[in-house]
Amino acid sequence: MPLSDPQTQNGPRHVAIIMDGNGRWAQMRGRPRLFGHHAGARRVREIVEACPDLGVKYLTIFAFSTENWKRTQTEVAGLMSLFRRYIQRESRDLFQRGVRVRFIGDRIRLDDKLVTLMDELELLTAGNDRVHLTIALNYGGRDEVTRAAKRLALEIEKGRLSHKDVDAETLSRFLDTHVLPDPDLVIRTSGEARISNFLLWQSAYAEYIFVDTLWPDFTAAEFARVLAEYGVRDRRFGAVKA
Numbered sequence: 001m002p003l004s005d006p007q008t009q010n011g012p013r014h015v016a017i018i019m020d021g022n023g024r025w026a027q028m029r030g031r032p033r034l035f036g037h038h039a040g041a042r043r044v045r046e047i048v049e050a051c052p053d054l055g056v057k058y059l060t061i062f063a064f065s066t067e068n069w070k071r072t073q074t075e076v077a078g079l080m081s082l083f084r085r086y087i088q089r090e091s092r093d094l095f096q097r098g099v100r101v102r103f104i105g106d107r108i109r110l111d112d113k114l115v116t117l118m119d120e121l122e123l124l125t126a127g128n129d130r131v132h133l134t135i136a137l138n139y140g141g142r143d144e145v146t147r148a149a150k151r152l153a154l155e156i157e158k159g160r161l162s163h164k165d166v167d168a169e170t171l172s173r174f175l176d177t178h179v180l181p182d183p184d185l186v187i188r189t190s191g192e193a194r195i196s197n198f199l200l201w202q203s204a205y206a207e208y209i210f211v212d213t214l215w216p217d218f219t220a221a222e223f224a225r226v227l228a229e230y231g232v233r234d235r236r237f238g239a240v241k242a
C-alpha cells in the first residue's frame with residue numbers, strides 16, 4: 001500500500017487495538033491471569049463482527065508482543081494453547097463471515113503446530129474481503145523494522161536492489177504489514193497510555209484513543225463510541241488547512 005494513504009471520510013478505515021487489561025480483569029475476580037485471557041479472546045468476535053456496520057475495513061489486534069515472553073512459563077504456554085484453540089474454534093466462522101485473516105510478527109519462535117494453524121487460516125480466508133483481520137502474534141515494531149532492514153540489506157547484497165532505491169516506500173514493502181494501509185486509529189484499553197512497541201512505523205500519523213475499560217469488558221457499543229470520538233478529530237498530516 002502507498003505510504004501516504006490518508007482516510008478522507010469520517011470513520012477510520014483501519015483500526016488497530018492494543019487489547020490490554022486481561023490480567024487485571026482476572027485478578028479483580030480472584031482468578032488466574034489466563035482466565036482473563038480467555039475472556040479477552042471471547043471479546044474479539046464481537047468487535048470483529050461490529051466492523052462492517054461501522055465502516056471499518058481493516059482491524060489489527062495485538063495478541064502477543066515480542067516482550068511478552070518475559071512472563072511466566074505458565075502464562076506463556078497458556079496463551080500459546082489459547083491461540084491454537086482460538087484458531088481451531090473460530091476458523092470456520094471467520095471464513096463464513098467473509099473475514100480475511102492475516103498474521104504479523106516473527107513466526108520463528110512460535111511452535112510448529114501453531115504456525116501450521118496460522119498458515120491454514122490465512123489460506124482458508126485468502127479469498128475473503130469483507131473485513132481484513134490482522135492478528136499480531138510475537139510482534140514488535142522494532143523487531144519488524146529490523147527484520148525488514150535485514151531483508152532489504154540482503155536484496156542489496158544480492159545486487160537485486162541499489163542503495164539509491166532505499167526510501168520510506170521501499171522499506172515499507174519489506175514490513176509484515178506491506179499489504180495493509182496504515183492505521184487511522186490506534187485504541188488501547190486498560191488505562192495505560194503507551195504504545196508498547198506496536199506498529200511503530202505504521203502509526204506515524206495515527207490518532208490514539210486510550211480508554212480505561214479492561215479489554216474483556218470492551219463492548220461493540222464502546223467501540224462505536226470510540227470511533228465517534230475519532231470522527232471529530234482533525235487530522236492535518238503536518239499541513240495547514242487552506
Ligand code: IPE
Nearest residue numbers: 019020021022023024063064
Ligand atoms: C493483554 O492483557 C494481553 C497480553 C499482553 C497477552 P495483559 O495480560 O497485559 O493484562 P494486564 O495488563 O496484566 O492487566
Ligand code: IPE
Nearest residue numbers: 018019020062063064065196
Ligand atoms: C501490550 O500489552 C501487548 C499486548 C496487548 C499483546 P503489555 O501488557 O504487554 O504492555 P506493557 O508491558 O504494559 O507495556
Ligand code: MG
Nearest residue numbers: 020021022023
Ligand atoms: Mg498488560
